[in-house]
Amino acid sequence: MLKSWKLKEVVLMSLFAVVFGIVYLLFVHVANIWAAVIGPLAYEWMFGIWFIVSIICMYIIRKPGAAFLSETMAAAIEVLIGNAVGPRLILTGVVQGLGAEAAFALTGYKHFNILVLMLAGIGSAVFSFVYGYFVSGYAALDPSFVALMFTIRVLSGAIIAGIGGKYIGDALLATGSLRGYAIARTKKGDVNA
Amino acid sequence: MPKEILSLNNLSFRFPEDQTATLQDISFAVSKGEKLVISGPSGCGKSTLLYLLNRLYPDNCDGSVDGEVLLFGKPATDYAPGEINHRIATVFQDPDSQFCMPTVEDELAFTLENLQIPFDKMEARITAVLELTGLTHLRHTIIQSLSGGTKQRVATACTFIMEPEVLLLDEPLSHLDPYTAKQFVEWLTELQLKTQLTIVAVEHRLDSWGTFFEREIQLGENGCLVKDHLFSPKQPILFPERKSVLLPQTALQVENLSVTIKNKQLLTPLSFAVHRGEIVVVAGPNGSGKSTLVKSLCDIYKPTTGTIQSDGTGYVPQSPEYLFLTQTVQKEVAYSGSSNPTEIASLMTRLRLETIRDDHPFAISHGQKRRVAIAAMLADKRPVLLMDEPTSGQDTAALLELFELIDQRSKEGTTFLIVTHDMEFAASLADSVLLVKDGELTGKFDAKDVWHNEDLLASHHLLAPKGVARFAESFA
Amino acid sequence: MRNLLHNMNPSVKFIAVTISMLTIAFFFNPWTPLLFWVSILLLQLTMSHINWKLWLLFMLPFSIGAFGYLWTTVVFGADTGGTIIWSFAGINVTDEQWAHALSLSFRVMAFSSLSLMFAFTTDPVKFILSLMQQLKLSPKLAYGVMVGYQFLPVMKDEFTQIQQAQRLRGAVVEKHSWQRILSMRRVLIPMLAGAVRKAERSAFAMEARGFTGEPRNAYYRPILLSRMDFLMSFVFLTILLTSCLGGIWLS
Numbered sequence: 007m008l009k010s011w012k013l014k015e016v017v018l019m020s021l022f023a024v025v026f027g028i029v030y031l032l033f034v035h036v037a038n039i040w041a042a043v044i045g046p047l048a049y050e051w052m053f054g055i056w057f058i059v060s061i062i063c064m065y066i067i068r069k070p071g072a073a074f075l076s077e078t079m080a081a082a083i084e085v086l087i088g089n090a091v092g093p094r095l096i097l098t099g100v101v102q103g104l105g106a107e108a109a110f111a112l113t114g115y116k117h118f119n120i121l122v123l124m125l126a127g128i129g130s131a132v133f134s135f136v137y138g139y140f141v142s143g144y145a146a147l148d149p150s151f152v153a154l155m156f157t158i159r160v161l162s163g164a165i166i167a168g169i170g171g172k173y174i175g176d177a178l179l180a181t182g183s184l185r186g187y188a189i190a191r192t193k194k195g196d197v198n199a
Numbered sequence: 200m201p202k203e204i205l206s207l208n209n210l211s212f213r214f215p216e217d218q219t220a221t222l223q224d225i226s227f228a229v230s231k232g233e234k235l236v237i238s239g240p241s242g243c244g245k246s247t248l249l250y251l252l253n254r255l256y257p258d259n260c261d262g263s264v265d266g267e268v269l270l271f272g273k274p275a276t277d278y279a280p281g282e283i284n285h286r287i288a289t290v291f292q293d294p295d296s297q298f299c300m301p302t303v304e305d306e307l308a309f310t311l312e313n314l315q316i317p318f319d320k321m322e323a324r325i326t327a328v329l330e331l332t333g334l335t336h337l338r339h340t341i342i343q344s345l346s347g348g349t350k351q352r353v354a355t356a357c358t359f360i361m362e363p364e365v366l367l368l369d370e371p372l373s374h375l376d377p378y379t380a381k382q383f384v385e386w387l388t389e390l391q392l393k394t395q396l397t398i399v400a401v402e403h404r405l406d407s408w409g410t411f412f413e414r415e416i417q418l419g420e421n422g423c424l425v426k427d428h429l430f431s432p433k434q435p436i437l438f439p440e441r442k443s444v445l446l447p448q449t450a451l452q453v454e455n456l457s458v459t460i461k462n463k464q465l466l467t468p469l470s471f472a473v474h475r476g477e478i479v480v481v482a483g484p485n486g487s488g489k490s491t492l493v494k495s496l497c498d499i500y501k502p503t504t505g506t507i508q509s510d511g512t513g514y515v516p517q518s519p520e521y522l523f524l525t526q527t528v529q530k531e532v533a534y535s536g537s538s539n540p541t542e543i544a545s546l547m548t549r550l551r552l553e554t555i556r557d558d559h560p561f562a563i564s565h566g567q568k569r570r571v572a573i574a575a576m577l578a579d580k581r582p583v584l585l586m587d588e589p590t591s592g593q594d595t596a597a598l599l600e601l602f603e604l605i606d607q608r609s610k611e612g613t614t615f616l617i618v619t620h621d622m623e624f625a626a627s628l629a630d631s632v633l634l635v636k637d638g639e640l641t642g643k644f645d646a647k648d649v650w651h652n653e654d655l656l657a658s659h660h661l662l663a664p665k666g667v668a669r670f671a672e673s674f675a
Numbered sequence: 676m677r678n679l680l681h682n683m684n685p686s687v688k689f690i691a692v693t694i695s696m697l698t699i700a701f702f703f704n705p706w707t708p709l710l711f712w713v714s715i716l717l718l719q720l721t722m723s724h725i726n727w728k729l730w731l732l733f734m735l736p737f738s739i740g741a742f743g744y745l746w747t748t749v750v751f752g753a754d755t756g757g758t759i760i761w762s763f764a765g766i767n768v769t770d771e772q773w774a775h776a777l778s779l780s781f782r783v784m785a786f787s788s789l790s791l792m793f794a795f796t797t798d799p800v801k802f803i804l805s806l807m808q809q810l811k812l813s814p815k816l817a818y819g820v821m822v823g824y825q826f827l828p829v830m831k832d833e834f835t836q837i838q839q840a841q842r843l844r845g846a847v848v849e850k851h852s853w854q855r856i857l858s859m860r861r862v863l864i865p866m867l868a869g870a871v872r873k874a875e876r877s878a879f880a881m882e883a884r885g886f887t888g889e890p891r892n893a894y895y896r897p898i899l900l901s902r903m904d905f906l907m908s909f910v911f912l913t914i915l916l917t918s919c920l921g922g923i924w925l926s
Contacts, residue, residue: 008813012259013888014878016815020823021870024830029859046744055856062867079820086799086824093692093793094786141700143782146775151751166856174863180526181561183868185216186260186875255879281887289883295829296876299822301800308895309818313885318893343828357884367883499839514843520865521840535845561868575844 023080050158054166057130060106061171068188077103105133124168131163205229209266222422234398239418245401288358292370294350328360348379368400373592376620380407403594405433438627446475450614455505465491469640478615480625483635484660493585513576517588519568529556535579550574583614590621626664679722684904685802686809691911707922708781714914715788725795737787741780748776805898815888
């Protein structure tokens with residue numbers, strides 16, 4: 007699978023992961039404080055920031071694996087830069103990346119419109135929730151509370167990661183810096199763009 | 200007849216995104232031991248040409264190649280990926296993005312691992328190349344902690360460890376200040392003498408190279424070969440002469456300013472004053488506190504002691520796009536809302552931004568970005584402009600444009616403080632010079648008193664502007 | 676002895692940590708995670724030398740999170756029956772709910788300590804090299820991640836510079852989190868545009884030095900597997916088994 011990847015695309019995913027890693031660290035501090043007050047719900051609304059790397063990378067590079075690889079690399083970098091959550095993050099990254107990847111795979115890697123990107127955000131949300139259900143023991147919580155957490159996470163995935171990812175991808179395209187990547191070669195006005 | 204090792208026959212190259220070809224019908228050959236430079240204006244395709252020689256292109260951009268590229272007598276396409284790179288090695292322009300490992304030793308080892316060198320040979324080759332390049336003392340140093348000039352030396356050492364036959368240089372001086380650049384060229388000259396390597400360089404500032412090259416190939420705007428001739432040492436850019444337009448009013452008054460951040464005193468108390476319309480050059484060694492001074496003047500850093508009185512200070516960073524907040528040039532200039540539409544319109548015309556008013560501020564040229572940044576600052580009523588290293592990485596045309604831009608604005612009463620290492624540029628513009636060293640202000644000098652004082656300049660890691668005589672006359 | 680955790684092969688350590696976490700996740704009694712947590716602390720006390728002050732600083736947010744978990748699980752816990760042990764403000768807490776709540780909170784503490792143990796005793800560069808050498812991670816990915824890691828200080832600096840420049844333009848720092856997320860886009864675009872440029876340059880520099888992404892024959896820094904690694908894996912496994920069995924037996 008990696009054969010068809012250019013090194014510059016792999017490095018791009020890695021550097022994007024660093025950028026979002028820096029941003030994420032800013033927010034996780036805030037969430038940690040909220041967590042004491044409102045419990046695990048504090049993290050739910052910002053889950054989308056986590057998924058956004060995979061969606062932006064796929065939107066730009068448009069190769070099978072872009073969502074999965076970028077999310078996994080993002081998690082690995084997060085570990086390297088000293089995010090205290092450490093190695094369990096890599097597993098989380100793998101799971102979330104698979105969620106987004108699944109959505110793109112379902113559409114045959116042919117469509118990258120807003121709906122597909124939102125679906126990918128939801129995919130990440132669902133996969134990560136199932137994983138979290140297991141590892142963080144949501145089973146012990148009241149079903150209605152779990153449902154609330156799930157809804158917030160799915161919304162965050164669709165809105166922050168899906169819509170936000172498309173917005174950032176388009177804004178970046180407008181700066182003219184994405185020359186040489188798949189997104190820049192898609193003709194304007196193309197319904198799939 | 201020396202042996203031809205690289206040859207291009209009727210080479211044309213087009214990027215998939217473009218309609219027209221970047222390089223057109225280029226033919227030349229390079230013989231063993233030659234020292235060749237390819238020159239031409241920014242964007243003429245010189246780097247593209249270099250990337251066709253080390254096989255980064257066409258694979259990395261899916262561009263289309265017409266004609267023939269022969270490397271050591273074999274078509275470039277016949278080489279496997281990576282196969283040619285240890286015979287034709289490359290040093291790039293950006294010292295900050297050429298490394299992937301933490302220390303110098305690790306980076307050298309990375310290169311050897313790429314070449315599938317057996318483990319027991321690695322140690323000896325690393326020691327030898329560090330010896331050869333005089334970098335032995337930096338073996339275990341973290342690369343990111345080194346200065347730009349040293350990073351370029353490390354990048355060069357990484358090419359030498361491959362024992363290449365040809366060294367390609369992609370504007371290796373463009374991010375270095377003239378003082379460091381001169382040292383780098385001297386160092387490289389010595390290495391070339393020892394190794395007799397063939398060198399193909401791409402460069403737009405040839406004056407820093409002295410007599411290093413033997414042959415020059417010039418490319419034109421349209422990517423055609425214009426000239427292929429013997430190299431002759433180049434004179435620095437000749438800037439037009441300018442008349443000082445100092446006004447009597449004070450635009451900036453600094454008293455006892457000092458900055459301490461995290462218990463570290465970055466600036467010891469300093470005082471100076473600047474007139475309206477004055478152009479002040481701020482110079483000194485790297486890390487001497489120039490940036491701290493500029494940032495405290497425009498209120499990014501809070502002064503620890505002292506006062507700053509001014510008409511309003513604006514800041515243009517080395518990368519002007521750091522300032523941009525909107526999607527079009529027009530909105531960018533109008534962002535602060537401090538100027539009325541007539542003033543905005545007048546600024547847009549004076550800074551020649553009318554034609555690009557609807558363009559994305561990130562998608563325009565570097566020179567245009569700087570004009571947008573200046574317009575935005577002036578629209579925000581900040582008539583004292585602080586510019587951080589505006590000359591870095593600029594070619595002749597861009598520097599002349601920058602000169603015009605600053606000269607014009609100063610005639611309109613704008614005051615400038617410009618951080619630069621480029622003393623030719625400084626000498627052409629400055630009314631006065633602020634010399635900074637180790638966080639201390641050596642003094643504010645009249646410009647004409649500085650250019651002859653080589654000791655004073657050297658103690659601040661600056662080279663006297665070439666062609667000082669001309670300035671002496673014009674100030675006499 | 677105090678170097679044991681630091682010298683352990685990073686891949687082996689990573690696998691040990693992962694297996695431990697996935698196993699503990701099956702247990703909902705309070706004792707298993709508690710036992711495991713205490714054992715990890717003991718392990719770290721005896722087999723590593725770390726800055727405990729810094730450790731406490733990192734542990735603090737997790738402790739707060741654990742507390743958040745405790746009360747939400749008590750209040751929003753699933754209705755599992757059991758006897759009511761205490762009531763507060765109209766909420767009846769059963770013994771089972773309380774056990775679950777304690778279990779989840781201890782789990783947060785155990786996982787956090789485990790993660791911190793990994794983070795505090797593992798050299799990131801060695802970790803990547805080990806992933807490549809022991810777990811056969813593709814060099815393209817491994818060195819891609821390595822480049823990102825090297826750029827971290829540069830990018831952090833760039834982030835500050837952009838924020839400073841934009842503040843000068845009058846871009847204010849928003850109060851609410853959601854506003855800050857929205858305003859983050861302004862910093863993100865120049866950062867990402869810069870990242871695209873840096874990515875291409877770095878990739879070209881690597882390829883120009885013969886990097887193809889193919890597996891390598893020899894490494895200058897071989898990360899080795901030793902007998903100690905097997906021994907340490909055994910230690911981890913013992914702790915894990917003891918915690919699981921001990922937990923079942925105690926509850």
